Structures are given as structure tokens and as C-alpha cells.
Amino acid sequence: MKKIYIAVDMEGAASIFSDQETSPGHHAYDEARKQLLSEVNAAVEGAFRGGADEVYVHDYHGGLHNLNVNDLDDRAGQVRGHGMPNVHLPGIEDHFDGLLVVGAHGPKHDSDTNTLAHVINGGVFDFIEINGINVGEAIIDAWLAGIWDVPLLFVTGETGAVRETQRIYPDVPHVITKHGLHYHAAISRPVSQVIEDIRWGVESAVKKGGKVLVPSQPVEVTIRFNKLKHAGVCDLLPECFDERRGKTVHYTTEDFFTAYRRILAALLLAGFAD
Numbered sequence: 132m133k134k135i136y137i138a139v140d141m142e143g144a145a146s147i148f149s150d151q152e153t154s155p156g157h158h159a160y161d162e163a164r165k166q167l168l169s170e171v172n173a174a175v176e177g178a179f180r181g182g183a184d185e186v187y188v189h190d191y192h193g194g195l196h197n198l199n200v201n202d203l204d205d206r207a208g209q210v211r212g213h214g215m216p217n218v219h220l221p222g223i224e225d226h227f228d229g230l231l232v233v234g235a236h237g238p239k240h241d242s243d244t245n246t247l248a249h250v251i252n253g254g255v256f257d258f259i260e261i262n263g264i265n266v267g268e269a270i271i272d273a274w275l276a277g278i279w280d281v282p283l284l285f286v287t288g289e290t291g292a293v294r295e296t297q298r299i300y301p302d303v304p305h306v307i308t309k310h311g312l313h314y315h316a317a318i319s320r321p322v323s324q325v326i327e328d329i330r331w332g333v334e335s336a337v338k339k340g341g342k343v344l345v346p347s348q349p350v351e352v353t354i355r356f357n358k359l360k361h362a363g364v365c366d367l368l369p370e371c372f373d374e375r376r377g378k379t380v381h382y383t384t385e386d387f388f389t390a391y392r393r394i395l396a397a398l399l400l401a402g403f404a405d
Contacts (some may be wrong), residue, residue: 132184133337134184135178135183135230136189136231137171138189139191139198140194142246143235146322147309148317155196157274166322174287175206178333180337181337182338185208187207189405191219195213220272223286228281229283229336230338231287232269232286233287235269235293236249236291236292237267238250238266240258242291242311246309246317250381254357255356256357258356261352265295266296267294270295272350273299273344274346284304285306288305300342306328307320345387346387348385352394353380354394356378356397357378359378362375365400368400371393372393
């Protein structure tokens, strides 16, 4: 029995370059949803072709309602909502055999050319470094899956997301959907080629298997906030955050899951400052 988990973000899908395309309430968003869905369905089809018995899709972008579930490949199950404390990949601990990341984007400061670059919440976090690596969500996803011995099989997304992932997995199977030029600019590959490459690439990756990824321990984390008031509220939990200098907070944990949960705690604390 081979069970595959597909984690879905939106900013890294082909042709998407603007905030209007990733936010409900805009005409451009409706079109972007269709493109994202086509890439997800290509990944689902590829996974089944590669020998998967079960495939589950988790949409974690924004409000988590970006995929029209009535048009999702009807062979795929769904993981819905934000699980606590594993917000990004709820249910990944339930004996999955591989992780696919679809629609990934790169982090800020990795490159000025990363399109729609951010990490977790661009309004709060400027950047997050883990063990000296400026991480984006693709790496976070891979390391979270690694906690439960789930290998990363495949990544699709913008150039920055693939480049980021290659820092911890140089040979990661991938499909580049577009080449970033700036935060709001990209050169997109033809969408039909992207969809076909995802379908065949995922099939090959599921057949081949992937790599379980975990960061070295102890885990050192540096969070740079956009606003001083967001960093300042971390002073409320000195047992969690070892040091703060202005907008930057630093701490060390013995394992990645603890480090990840403190990132989420910092995000929730920032909400109190607003």
C-alpha cells in the first residue's frame, strides 16, 4: 500500500505573478485557481501512474479554499483545515510514503528575483533562518515530513523554491513552473508543458522514491520580523525565545518540531500586537 501526501501552495503555480491572483475577491484569482487545480490534478494523476494506492491533497494557501474540490481528481482524498500543532501538514504522521509539494514559492532575501516571495506570513516575518539557511515553506514542509520518516519526492514551483530546496536536497526531482524576475514579475513556461512535465515527473518520482530530510540538531533559529512590535511580544515568553535584538529573535531547540512550534507561537504572539 503506497500513500502519497500532496501539499499545495499557490504562489508558485505557472503564470501567477500578482497578489490579486492569490487573493479571493479578484477576477484574476478565479483564473489562477484553475491553473493551480490543473497542476494539482496532474500531480494526482502522476502519483497514481507511479503506483500510489491512495493520494491525499492538502491546500494550505491563505484561507485554504483555493481548490474547487468538485473538479479535483475524484480518486484523490483531501486533508482539510489547519491541524495543531502541525499547521502545514496535518495528518502527515498517518503513515504516508511520500510528500509532493505543488505550487511552491521562494523566500525573501534568497534572491531579489523570487516572485511573491515570503515565508509563512509575509506580513509578519521578513525571513527565517534555520541552522544558517534562509528557509522557505518547501524546506519547512520537507523537514516536517521527515519527522515522521516521510520522504520528499517532488517539488513544483517558481525557480526560487526549487533553488531553495536544492540546498538540502541537491538532486530533488522537480518541475520549474516559471522563472522569477522580481516580486511581481516572472517568465512563465507554457502551462501545457508544465502540466505534462508534472504528470510525468511525479510518476517517475513516486516509482523511484525520495529522501527523508531532517535538519541537524540542535536546531538554531533566527526570526527577523517586519515590525518591531511583532518582535517585542516575544519577550513575553523568555523560556521560548533566548535572545532578541530589535526586530530579530534567536533561539535554540533540541529538535525541529519544537523549533517549528515556536515559529507558530511567534506568529500568534504577533497577532496580539496588532
